[in-house]
């Protein structure tokens with residue numbers, strides 16, 4: 001069994017955290033005049049993501065949730081994508097982008113109903129936990145088949161272009177997915193057809209137990225875009241300001257009719273791949289310390305506290321509010337019945353009792 005963070009735990013700040021070396025003027029230039037509002041919102045959302053991840057990993061161990069894939073360490077990308085996109089955009093996620101849906105307006109209790117697979121889960125308990133669908137915020141249910149969401153995103157963008165519908169399709173995929181055909185077909189089609197797609201590669205340096213150095217000999221994953229004639233940039237995915245700026249600027253170029261682009265977010269997977277994984281069997285012993293030094297939450301929080309944008313009492317309130325929101329959502333889910341067995345054929349057959357099931 002793998003250790004998980006205690007519920008609601010304050011992440012212990014390691015001594016050697018890489019500081020965010022920004023002046024306030026730098027941040028204003030990167031994020032615009034509302035930068036304090038943006039950063040405080042980002043801090044609250046990341047706080048919620050941490051509370052959700054800690055609690056759900058513990059609940060999975062208690063047998064209350066069937067499966068969970070944490071996004072701990074990757075929240076800067078998710079939250080910035082949620083804040084930088086507009087309702088017109090479409091999100092085609094991998095395993096760890098649920099916060100994007102929440103930031104875009106998907107209700108936390110609805111997401112938690114999905115995690116518990118109860119009668120109020122929009123997918124009626126039929127999808128694996130952590131594979132939500134959030135139609136109202138253009139968040140498309142992920143497929144567990146690695147990389148397939150990338151061609152889906154490109155197809156959606158092609159449809160948007162043909163119909164003259166505004167918006168950008170954001171395709172999220174991991175470092176491991178860059179070895180999958182769909183990523184390459186997607187990059188190529190998007191380039192040739194000049195589609196509004198932003199390829200967002202979350203390089204957390206592991207594809208379950210395979211380190212990125214055994215995935216590719218390329219110096220960066222962003223370089224994969226260059227082969228298809230596209231712009232590809234690598235960004236520090238644990239630096240909230242850099243991530244938000246990169247997304248904001250790329251989305252602005254795409255909205256102005258620019259070609260598709262790829263951003264590689266270099267970050268650290270701070271948790272097991274999923275609740276089915278034990279990274280102590282393959283990660284080097286210093287990995288956790290290296291990852292902790294690049295914790296995007298601690299890096300952002302330290303900068304906010306040092307620049308008096310966040311007060312210690314607001315920091316404590318953000319944690320308490322996040323923990324309470326998760327508790328309330330869990331209570332609602334655990335008191336909601338499971339979907340009725342007869343609902344299993346809803347949305348599948350025209351009638352609840354398909355003819356071929358009638359043995360009489």
Ligand SMILES: Cc1ncc(C[n+]2csc(CCOP(=O)(O)OP(=O)(O)O)c2C)c(N)n1
Nearest residue numbers: 144145146173174175176177204206207208
């Ligand atoms: C086509 C396919 N091959 C293999 C798997 C098994 N598998 C599930 S997750 C995973 C690793 C994914 O790594 P990465 O793309 O880096 O994403 P991460 O989980 O690190 O976010 C693999 C190989 C799969 N689901 N689909």
Ligand SMILES: [Mg+2]
Nearest residue numbers: 174175206207
């Ligand atoms: Mg990975």
